Each structure stands twice: as C-alpha cells, then as structure tokens.
Amino acid sequence: MLRFEARSPRRCIPPNVGHILFKTDTFKDIKDATGLSKLSGKTKELAQGLLDKGQTVNSENMAKALIDLMIAEGKMITKTTEDGKTYYYMDKADFEEYGKAYTEDSNVFYEDVARGDMVAEFDAWLYDVNRIEGEVSASAVKTTYGHHIMIYNGHGEDINWKMDAKSAIASKDYEAWYKAASSSTTIDINANYWAKIN
Numbered sequence: 001m002l003r004f005e006a007r008s009p010r011r012c013i014p015p016n017v018g019h020i021l022f023k024t025d026t027f028k029d030i031k032d033a034t035g036l037s038k039l040s041g042k043t044k045e046l047a048q049g050l051l052d053k054g055q056t057v058n059s060e061n062m063a064k065a066l067i068d069l070m071i072a073e074g075k076m077i078t079k080t081t082e083d084g085k086t087y088y089y090m091d092k093a094d095f096e097e098y099g100k101a102y103t104e105d106s107n108v109f110y111e112d113v114a115r116g117d118m119v120a121e122f123d124a125w126l127y128d129v130n131r132i133e134g135e136v137s138a139s140a141v142k143t144t145y146g147h148h149i150m151i152y153n154g155h156g157e158d159i160n161w162k163m164d165a166k167s168a169i170a171s172k173d174y175e176a177w178y179k180a181a182s183s184s185t186t187i188d189i190n191a192n193y194w195a196k197i198n
Helices: 033-038 041-052 059-072 092-102 120-126 160-184 191-196
Strands: 015-023 077-080 086-089 146-155
Touching (some): 059 092, 120 146
Antiparallel strands (some): 077 086
16 A cells, blocks of 8 residues: 655655646526536436536535445445555546546646645645555545545655756756857858749
C-alpha cells in the first residue's frame, strides 16, 4: 500500500490527483424542474433525482448524490488499513468513467501537482500525509470553484526540486546557446533574391 511521503513543500514527491467538479455557479439558480434545462445527460438525471427527493440542487448536494451513487453501484468501497484507518477506495478507471460523465473541469486527472498549483482547500486534501493510493474523499471538498470529489492517485516520478532544477538548467542552456548562435550568425540581405521569395 503506497502512502504519500511527507517532506518539505519544495522537496516532496509531487502527487497525482483526480477530481470531479460540480461548480457552484452552475447549480445556484436551479429551484425546480424548469431550471434543469441548462443541464444534460447524467448530470441532469442526478439533479432530477435530488428534486424528486425534495432536496435542494446545489454543487454540494450534487457531489453528495454522486458519492451515494458510486457507493450504491459498488464502485466506491470501504477499506481498512492494517493500522485500522477506514477510507473509501475506487479504481482509477471507474473514477475516470464517472469523471467523464459528471465533471465540469476539462480534466479529470492531474499529474505531478506541486504544492500551491491548486487552490488551498484542494491542496490541503491532496497533501494530507495520511493519503492512501486510490483513496476517495468521503465528502466533497469545497473550494472557490464549487465541490470536488477527489481521488489520490499516488505520486509522480520526479521530486519538485529536481523538476525545478531541470527547468532552470534547460532555460540557462538555451539562453547561452541563443546568445552564442545569434552573435556568430550574420544575415546579409541581397536584393537580387527578394523576387524569388514567395
């Protein structure tokens, strides 16, 4: 079982994460069935289910309803670690299937997420030192965008300082090459050839 490694913010192994986002703005004005016209597919069905139960349609309730659905369909299951921690688990492929059907983000998964790349609440969930690979948030994570159902997908291959160093070296090497190449290259303009350029 892979656990997230806790290290200093700039030297940690960057984690991979998936999320299903229900945006606050999308669901804020849905009071009855007429408000469902701006939704489609599975999202509309999920919202209709909330209305049928007399519940309010908002981003938080949509996320809760999807979590309930994933549990009911047997895709999100409870597991217990050797030390007694209970958590929700889901296969990455199953999470992706739900993500494609429901998320309002253009991406379901993000790889090598450095601390600070995402909003604070997203980071706080992702960078919890007790995360277990395949763990799904038991409740929706609220951010300024809306409510996210999150899945921890382990960690990337490089550590942040290594990625930063590679980028800095590549940038410095390119600048040195460009300076040398541009100072050693001359351009002569020959009017006889201008007519041959299309």
